[in-house]
Amino acid sequence: MDVNTASGRPILVVDDERNIRKALELLFRASGYPVIEAEDGEAALRQVEKLDPRLVLLDVEIPRLDGFETLRRLRRDSEVPVILLTVRNEDEDKDRGLQLGADDYITKPFRTEEVLLRVQAVLRRTERFLPGTGVIRVDDRLQFHPDRQYLLVGGQQVSLRPTECRLLQTLINANGAVLSNQQLLELVWGPGYDESQVRVYINYLRNKIESDSSNPQYIINVRGQGYYFENPGAAVA
Structure with missing residues (x-):
């Protein structure tokens, strides 16, 4: 499966720093992914409900609803893959994110190449066909x-x-x-x-x-x- 073209659904980038959103938008668009953006947790939840993104890159330290609370509310209704972005590198924070349903965790500052590789890895895992259809x-x-x-x-x-x-x-x-x-x-x-x-x-x-x-x-x-x-x-x- 080509993870770039398997779906026309967008990647949602959620970060309150405009320069980070734009850098990631350029990265993904150059790699063939459509992109949408949100700068806070409430806007992110609205985007997920309206546009059904393929994957969400979610910064932990965003206004209105932080990333953890946004993820908690998101998991009530959606199984969309989520990668958390954070400046914190504490195991406790990582465990909390995973327990809330995150699929991966990237620490800032990051290399854009690493973000792209991790997004592609999560998409391969979550969109891979499961062999065998027997019950x-x-x-x-x-x-x-x-x-x-x-x-x-x-x-x-x-x-x-x-x-x-x-x-x-x-x-x-x-x-x-x-x-x-x-x-x-x-x-x-x-x-x-x-x-x-x-x-x-x-x-x-x-x-x-x-x-x-x-x-x-x-x-x-x-x-x-x-x-x-x-x-x-x-x-x-």
């Missing part, structure tokens, strides 16, 4: 529909983000083998990502599929080794 019946309680990116948990439909879907499919496809954090990063995210991504998205999945996420029965951690999926008899329907 995976894990047990009587849990069914996984990878092609449509949702679960049936006790008969209730639960939607999955693209990254959650890929992570769950990777764990299931391992057939009970333990996968290390590094293996999961390589298989699900690709190079250049921090292991905190794995921990955050494992928690997302556990909250969606486990009866008690503090005592997981499906996604099991082996201390010091990684994670495996406890598969009591999965079958493709």
Whole structure:
């Protein structure tokens, strides 16, 4: 898939600094991406609702609604990929952004080439076709529909983000083998990502599929080794 031409939907750049917005606009347009802009959180939410962007580059320190609050509200209704931009390089901030649903995190000052590569990597991950369209019946309680990116948990439909879907499919496809954090990063995210991504998205999945996420029965951690999926008899329907 050519990530430049796979969609005519724009990239939304949200930053209160006009020079940064314009620099990123020039970068993306030169690479074949349409671009729209917003300078604060409220304007960003309106743009997402009206224009359904393909990806959002969201600065954390913007007026009216900061980037974290904007992301929190965005995730109520949208699964659009989001990359956070920030001058802060604290692990706590990164974890907070990932927990709110960010797909990646870029620290200012940045090289424009790095931004372009990370945008392209996120688009490849989130727009890649998931192989196999069969329904995976894990047990009587849990069914996984990878092609449509949702679960049936006790008969209730639960939607999955693209990254959650890929992570769950990777764990299931391992057939009970333990996968290390590094293996999961390589298989699900690709190079250049921090292991905190794995921990955050494992928690997302556990909250969606486990009866008690503090005592997981499906996604099991082996201390010091990684994670495996406890598969009591999965079958493709």
